[in-house]
Amino acid sequence: MQTFTVEHTPAEIVKIFPKASDLFKERRIDFCCGGDKPLSEVFQKDNIDKDQVLSELNIAYQQWNKENHELVDWDSLPLSDLVDHIVSSHHTYLKKELAPLGEFVTKVYRVHSSNQPHLKQLYRTYNEFRMEMEEHMIKEENEVFPLIKEYENNPSEKLKARIHEANGDLEEEHEAAGNLLKSIREITLDFTPPTDACNSYRITYARLADIEQDTFQHVHLENNVLFKRL
Structure with a gap:
């Protein structure tokens, strides 16, 4: 082992x-x-x-x-299947979660920021993260992922060079999104709500932790599997 x-x-x-x-x-x-x-x-x-x-x-x-696990061999999965998994799993999750979670962040900021000024920073940082990820997913789905699928069917050095150029920008955007998530974790003290927090406050922090986990896995699959294989 x-x-x-x-x-x-x-x-x-x-x-x-x-x-x-x-x-x-x-x-x-x-x-x-x-x-x-x-x-x-x-x-x-x-x-x-x-x-x-x-x-x-x-x-x-x-x-x-010692437990039974069905692991996906990401390195042998066809590139088109890997792209489809990223879109159907991670992109779909973000598209469904970003706006509703934004409403929770806004509500907590509006109700509690007078006593807890860090919520203003959370509000601004989260909305920057949301905007970055929405633009990022559009670029991937409209520009980069179709190129990867085309390359899988008809590989060429010219097409590969176009993908590498696009991937450089995407990796920079991944790093920016990762830094925003790190800031959110710091602002929320590792997603730990105050002891007297209301349900909305607790739900907000729990969902922020979930979105961090999913986004890190999302970026890991793209940077360390998909892009590496190209």
């Missing part, structure tokens, strides 16, 4: 062991936008206890391996 070491990257680990994303999020270890750096670099840069993290990671992986 696989044993993870400091030579592995977070992206490689999450591909093998998807639940590792939970541990990485808790430790604020980037597994999507900056997930291609070896853990040795991450541990040194962020002053993280490598022995403790590797121990937790490998113990969790051993436990997880």
